[in-house]
Amino acid sequence: MIEIKDIHKSFGSNKVLQGISGKFEAGVTNLIIGGSGSGKTTLLKCMIGLHHPEQGSVEYDGREFTSMNFEEKIEIRKEIGMLFQGSALFDSMTVEENIMFPLNMFTDQDRKEKLERVNFCLERVNLEGKNKLFPAELSGGMKKRVGIARAIAMNPKYLFVDEPNSGLDPKTSIVIDELIKELTEEYNTTTIVVTHDMNSVMGIGDYILFLHEGKKFWEGSNKEIAHTDIQELNDFVFASRFMKAAKGKF
Numbered sequence: 001m002i003e004i005k006d007i008h009k010s011f012g013s014n015k016v017l018q019g020i021s022g023k024f025e026a027g028v029t030n031l032i033i034g035g036s037g038s039g040k041t042t043l044l045k046c047m048i049g050l051h052h053p054e055q056g057s058v059e060y061d062g063r064e065f066t067s068m069n070f071e072e073k074i075e076i077r078k079e080i081g082m083l084f085q086g087s088a089l090f091d092s093m094t095v096e097e098n099i100m101f102p103l104n105m106f107t108d109q110d111r112k113e114k115l116e117r118v119n120f121c122l123e124r125v126n127l128e129g130k131n132k133l134f135p136a137e138l139s140g141g142m143k144k145r146v147g148i149a150r151a152i153a154m155n156p157k158y159l160f161v162d163e164p165n166s167g168l169d170p171k172t173s174i175v176i177d178e179l180i181k182e183l184t185e186e187y188n189t190t191t192i193v194v195t196h197d198m199n200s201v202m203g204i205g206d207y208i209l210f211l212h213e214g215k216k217f218w219e220g221s222n223k224e225i226a227h228t229d230i231q232e233l234n235d236f237v238f239a240s241r242f243m244k245a246a247k248g249k250f
């Protein structure tokens with residue numbers, strides 16, 4: 001479980017996050033949603049230590065992260081898997097080398113053990129046998145799956161996913177969303193997905209934290225999200241023609 005309390009982050013006079021709190025439980029898919037510029041990525045970066053919040057705390061199963069020293073943060077980072085926007089694979093490395101990267105960095109496993117783990121992860125994302133391909137030889141959906149395989153290589157307790165569906169067609173997006181949800185439930189991971197995709201919200205949003213202009217406007221599940229009287233949330237939820245047309249049917 002990850003708990004954030006009263007997170008504040010500014011860039012100069014721009015108060016990007018203004019007192020965000022929330023609880024992200026293990027084994028469920030937690031989403032941070034909001035319009036462009038609402039502060040989603042900034043919040044995620046505060047949680048993993050890429051930004052330092054001016055105020056507030058981030059607790060990983062009771063361990064306060066923001067006040068940790070460098071070495072202590074490294075220990076927590078070993079428990080974190082990340083799937084970045086655009087997959088962020090190393091283009092000059094094969095699929096196998098990409099997935100092995102965190103194992104090389106953080107473990108002293110021998111090559112056989114590492115290869116076994118790589119093959120297990122590849123199988124888990126339905127890419128068995130693709131070891132020797134380079135990222136340029138993969139479709140967008142396959143790249144995401146390699147990114148997921150790399151993210152789970154270290155058997156993470158915490159999984160952060162930034163915009164998993166950017167650049168994917170709707171069908172492939174569903175496959176990726178479902179894979180994230182399955183892995184979360186299978187390994188009881190605390191998973192946090194940053195997205196503005198309403199398909200993901202309706203499909204996998206067990207717990208949703210809605211940000212608007214740097215403030216938490218709402219939290220709840222995908223079963224509740226279409227039934228609030230919060231104007232800012234309704235503007236976000238029903239922005240697409242599809243959601244507008246489906247209003248009242250959820």
Ligand SMILES: Nc1ncnc2c1ncn2[C@@H]1O[C@H](COP(=O)(O)OP(=O)(O)OP(=O)(O)O)[C@@H](O)[C@H]1O
Binds near residue numbers: 011039040041
């Ligand atoms: N490193 C930075 N330096 C200065 N300003 C920043 C920095 N990172 C983000 N911001 C500002 O913080 C605000 C929120 O940005 P952020 O990327 O967190 O939004 P977002 O909700 O993730 O948006 P999007 O959905 O478009 O990715 C924006 O006004 C942005 O310009």
